[in-house]
Amino acid sequence: MTTSDLIGLRIKTVRRQRGLSQAQLAHPELSDSYVSLIESGKRTPTPAVLELLAQKLDCSLSYLLNGVTAEQMEDIELALGYARMALENGEVREARTRFAELLANHNLAGLTGLRQDTQFGLALALEACGELEEAISMLGRLQDEDVSPDRRIEIAVALCRVYRQSDRLSEAIKVGEAVLGGPARPAWTDGMVELGATLLSAYFYSGDLLRARQFAAELLNAADMLGTPRAVIAANWNAAVVAESSGHGEESLAFLERALAIQSETGQPRSLARTRVAYAALKLRVHPEALDEVRAILLRAEDELAQTSASTLDRANAQVELARAEVMAGNYEQAVRHGSSGQELMPTTAGAQEAEAHLLLSRAYGGLGRVSDAERELNAVRDWLTPLPDSRRVAGTWYAAAETMELLGDADGSVEAYRRALACAGL
Structure with a gap:
């Protein structure tokens, strides 16, 4: 059924529950024939008409639009907020359980945006729990849906990253290049640079060092042009990996030190900790004599x-x-x-x-x-x-x-x- 069909069916159901005829519902602002067309799904009511009908039927606009009451909508949004909070606080198994329970809520079916938010959150929780194949499956289903441009980039970043973590490098590269390698590549944004950085690491680990070096330079230029912390951190982190592979240890440390400095000022706690681990590992390779410093950073x-x-x-x-x-x-x-x-x-x-x-x-x-x-x-x-x-x-x-x-x-x-x-x- 289309959205118009569902809205019309809800209006008809509530009207009958209220004991109203189409003419009674319509009078005096609308015609009964217009109400009939709406209920049959042949007309899509404007926002103003929909709000008027909700008032006449003494129900929430949310119910007519989505099939859930305002109270149910509030409960769903609250549950989603708790799931996100659990994930952010490192309670990854709790987060996975909360996202999964919310996804099983039948009231979520008609709320496309919230359902997609829940699926994406569950995918991240599955990744955090080490259930990478399940995360890939969830992200793949989301990728096939009609999502916003920003969400599509977020999905690509996560999917490319999880494929890379699973040593499925060719699939990671395919995901990244599907967005970044085409003739109609979107303009550089934080999300695009982060996707590029994830793709760059897949190039590196697959052994394609020439492409990695070329792409690292392009990403650094894009990040400098944007000037945002997220873009600069992502580009410099991965440029450090490529520089080290070329035998430029001190240069690689400089890249990662820049990323760590910016992350320390503006970054998320998880990202800051991950950057510390990467910096410590690189420091140990470039300056093995700095054992005490490295150990302190890692702890x-x-x-x-x-x-x-x-x-x-x-x-x-x-x-x-x-x-x-x-x-x-x-x-x-x-x-x-x-x-x-x-x-x-x-x-x-x-x-x-x-x-x-x-x-x-x-x-x-x-x-x-x-x-x-x-x-x-x-x-x-x-x-x-x-x-x-x-x-x-x-x-x-x-x-x-x-x-x-x-x-x-x-x-x-x-x-x-x-x-x-x-x-x-x-x-």
């Missing part, structure tokens, strides 16, 4: 992530980076603690990140002389990496695994891991 980020709507993957990454810092410092017991926590938090779809957690655990156990535990973790690395598609990230983890196997005396395993690393790198 602060860990506390911040626990109090926000951070996904389990965000929290897991913080633990993995803490494990890396402790391995480098020789604090192997602490490394095992953080590595195990990170591994437990990983969603089942986080293949490359899961492999990285097992690799660090292997190195920590090796440092403690627990060879059998180290070998067990290396076997887990193989199990996670083997089914993954070739990418720059996977190649790097195979290479690190090969080095670890060599240290543990597994010459054959080391050679095979080096071979897999070269194959992933296209060599």
Whole structure:
């Protein structure tokens, strides 16, 4: 049924409940034939006529428009607000439950905008809980609907990000390029730059460094032109990743320091914590001697992530980076603690990140002389990496695994891991 059909049916239903004829409802402002046409769905009443009919029928305008009373509408909006608050406060499972319960409310069916808000919120909550396939499914359904231009960009950003987190890089790139790669690309906005930054990271992890470098420069120019915090943070964060891959460590730190400075002044708590983790990880790679500073940054980020709507993957990454810092410092017991926590938090779809957690655990156990535990973790690395598609990230983890196997005396395993690393790198 069309919207006009539904509105007409509601008017007819309430009129009959009130014991009124069409002529009685119409008099004196309208004709009974006009009311008949409205009730049959052949005419769409103007807002003024609809408000008049609501007054005559002693019902809310909301009911005639959407099929819900003003009280029901208030309850739905309140429930949606509580769900969003739970997500923002880091109560991600509570948020998922609240969004799902609201989506099951039959009164939401006729409220397209609120239903789409609820579906999008549920998708973000599913992502935060590590249920990435479910989040992809929800976002895919939303993508097929008629949504506002801003919401369409938000959906594309989230879908591109979740595909990237799931190591489905070609699908992440397809989503990003569908918006950014066409001849009718929209003008740059904060959302467009954020989508571009997510696409850029997918280029990088897929090993397409040439395209990543070119696109990083375009994004930086767009962000500088906009001058908004959100755009500048997104562009500089991902430009840092690309600069490091080109061997420009100090330049990459400068990009990320700029992003962190702006995030500290204006950013959301979750985004600030995630930026801290990225900065600490980069700092450790560029300046491995700065262990104490890096550890302090990561511990602060860990506390911040626990109090926000951070996904389990965000929290897991913080633990993995803490494990890396402790391995480098020789604090192997602490490394095992953080590595195990990170591994437990990983969603089942986080293949490359899961492999990285097992690799660090292997190195920590090796440092403690627990060879059998180290070998067990290396076997887990193989199990996670083997089914993954070739990418720059996977190649790097195979290479690190090969080095670890060599240290543990597994010459054959080391050679095979080096071979897999070269194959992933296209060599």
